[in-house]
Amino acid sequence: MKSPIAGRRIKSKKCDRYMRILLITNFFPPTNIIASFRMYSFATYLPDFGVKVDVLTPRRSGSLSLDLSNIDVHYPLELPVSFQFATRRNVVKQVLKHTGIRAFRHYATSAFYHSSLQYASKLDKNRYSAILASYPLEDSLRIGYALSRRWDTPLIVDYRDLWLQNGYADWTPMDALFIRILEGRINRHASLVIASTRGATEKLQKRFGKKVATIYNGFWDEEPRGKQNRDAAMQKDRITFCYCGSLYGGKRPLEWLFPLLAQDKKYHLKVAVLEEIDANVVKRYAEASGVKQQVELYVGLTSAEADRLEVDSDVLILLNLPHARGNDVIPAKFYRHLLKGRFIMGLGHKNDEVGAILRELNAGIYLSHRDDINLFFGAYDGWNIDKRRDIGFYSRKAQAGRLAAEMMSLKY
Template sequence: MHKVLVIAYYWPPAGGPGVQRWLKFVKYLRNFDIEPVVYIPQNPNYPILDKDLVKEIPEGIQILEHPIREPYALASIVSKKKTKTISSGVIPEKKPSFVEKILLWVRGNFFIPDARKFWVRPSIKYLSKIIELEGIKTVITTGPPHSVHLIGLGLKKLHQIQWVADFRDPWTSIGYHSKLKLSKASQRKHKVLEKNVLNAADKLIVTSRTTKTEFEQITKKPIKVITNGFDDVKQETELDDNFTISHIGSLLTRRNPTHFWEAIKIAINENEDFKKQLKIQLIGVAGEEVLETVKENGLQSYVEQLGYLSHSDVLKAQQKSQVLLLLEIDSAETKGIIPGKLFEYLNAGRPILAIGPSEWEAGEIVQETNAGAVFSHTDTTALKDLLLTWFKTYQKGKLTLNSKGIQQFHRRELTKALANYIEWESS
C-alpha cells in the first residue's frame, strides 16, 4: 500500500470546510490502496471548534503531532476579541480601529506568508526523520495557511519525494490580501514564495478553473482541479412548515446581498401569505453591517441568527430548509471561489438561490446541475419574482428539484481522482 504523508494545519476538532476537505480524503484514500499518515500541530489556535468532527476521523489512521508556536496568544493580550477575529480570517469591513490597524499591519508584514510560519522549520526537522523511518515517497501539503507549503518546499530539498501542493484557496490573489496593509517589500516576498512553491512542487491541486488559469501563468507544473464535495449524510428529514430560506457560513459586509433584502421586502408587501410564512436563517457569523441592512428593510422579525452550528446540525438545517442561499462577493477576483457548502447544498436536494459575480464558477455548477437559479447582486425585480414563484410552488407542496450529475462531487469520486493523480511513479 502506498503510504502518503498529509501535512495540514486544520484538523478536528477545528471546524469549517477546510477541515472537511482532507478529513474526507483521508477517509476514502484506503479504498484506493493509499495509506494516509496525517501531520498536524499539537497545540493549535483554532478560532472555530467542532468536536463532532473528531468522530469522523477514520479508525487506525496514524496522526503525528508536533508543537507549534503561534503569536496570537501574545497578541490577544492587546485585544483578545480582535485577535481572534483576525486570526480566523475575518478582516474588519468598516473603518478599522487603531488596534485593528496595528494587528493587521503586524499580521501582514511580520508574519509572511502567515502567522503559522514558526511551525515550518521544526516540522521539516521532525518530518525528515519520519520520511526516512516510514519510507514515505509522497508528501501532500494543504493550505491555507500557505506556510504549510513551505514545509513541503523544505522537505523536497532534502528528500527524494513526490510533493503535491493542494491550494484550497489562491495565495496572492485572494481577496483579503489587499486588506493586510502589505508593504511593497512584503508583497514581493509573497510573490517570490508563491512562485517558489508552485515551481518546486511536482504536482498542484486547486479547487477551481480560475485558480488553475492563474497558476498556469506562473508555472508549467501539472495542475488538477479537484473541487470540494459532499459525503453520504442525507437523512430522512421533514421540511420546515415555514418558507425557510437558509444561509450557511460567514455573511460579512462585502457579501451582503442588499438587493436580496430589498427583494424580500417587496415580496412581503406584495403577498400577505409570504409575509406570514417567511423565515430566514443565518447559520454562522453575521456582520454588523448585514444586520443593519436587515433592520433598514424592516426584516428583523423574519431573520433568525443561529450562530455557528456543528457540521451535523448544519446538514440537518440544510435538508429541512425550503431554499438554500448561496452568496459571493460581487467582484471579478471572486469568480473562481466555489464555497464548500455548495456541494452539501447539492446533496441536500433543496433549491439553491445563488447570488454572485459575473462568470461565477459556483453559479455555473448550479446551472449545470439544474439545482436552482443564479442572479447578479443587482437583480432585485427578478429575485422578487422568483421568490414569489417558488413560494407559490411551496404552498402546493411541490417545491422540489430534478438535479443531475451531482454524484461527480461525492467525496469518494473526488478521492478516486486524487488517488489517480498522486500515484507514485518511481521513475
C-alpha cells in the same frame, strides 16, 4: 520508480500500484477550521483508492471530534489555534514591515518549519512515494519542498484557496512579493499542483505556467441526502426561503429578497444569524419594506439547529462575493445545500463557478446583484428534484478518487 510500499491496492489500466504519502498541513482535526476538513477527507478517503496517508501537523486544541484512529499523525510541535496580533500601533514596526524585513524574519524563525525538518529526520523516507503540502500557510509548502529535495520524492501542492496568508496580519506589498517569489520557486519544482475550484486552477496555471488539477472540496458521503416533495411544496399556502450565516452588514440578501416577499404574502424568509446586532438590522429592513410579518429571525443557532431550519424550508439562499474575485471561491455551504435536496437560489457574480455548477446540475438558479429578482419565479415554478442531475461527482470521496488517479499518473 520506487519500490512498492505498504498500502491498499488500486487497479489501473497501466499497472497495479501501492502508495503512501506524507500530508503536511498547518491545520488538522481537532482544530475546527475549514482547512481541517479538506485535509481530513484526503486522509480518510484516499486509502480507499490505494493511497495510504501519514499526516505531519502541529498539535492544536479544538472542538472537532473526528475519528483519527486509522490515521498516523505526527506532531513535531504544539501551536495555538490562532495567531495573536498586537492591537497597539507601533510606529517602528509599521515602518519596518514595508521593508520586507518582517517577511524574511518569519521565513527565518518559523517554529513549524524548523521543528518539522528536525522531526522528519526520524521518519523513514523510503516509506513515502510522494509528499502532499497544503497551502496556506506557506510554511507547509516550505517543509514539503525541503523534504522533497532531501528525500528525492515528488512534491504535490494543494491550494485550498488563493488567500495570501503567511502567519501575520495586515500584509504589505513587500510581504506579498517575498511570498510570491517563494511560492513560485516551490510550485515550479512540484510534480503536481491541485486547487479546490476551476477559477483558482486557471489563475495558478497562468501564474506558474504548468498544468493544475481541480479537486473540489465536496460533501461528506456519510451525510443523508434529502429529497424535496415538490408536489407538496407547491400545494402549500406559503413558500419559505432560508438563509443561515453572515449578513454582510445586513444588506444582503435582505435588500435583494424583500421586494420579492412584498409581492405575495405566501413568501416567507427565515434568517439565522449569530449576533443580536445582525438581528436588529434584519428587523429594521423588514419594517422598512413592509414585510415584518413574513420574516422569522433566529439568533445563535447550533449547526444542527441551522440544518433542521434549512431542511424545513423550500428554497435555500446561497451568497457569494459580488465581484469577479468570487469566481475562484465555492462556499462550503454550497455542497451542504446540494445534499438537502432543496431548490438553491444563489447570489453573486455572473461568472462565478457556483452558478455554472448549479446550471450543470439543474439544482437551482444563480443571479447577480444586477439581475431581476423575478427571474426566480420562472426557474422555481418549473423545477423538480427528479430533474436534478446526479450530484455524486461532488462528494468528498469521489474527489479523493480523482486525486488518487492524479497521483498514480506521476512518475516515481
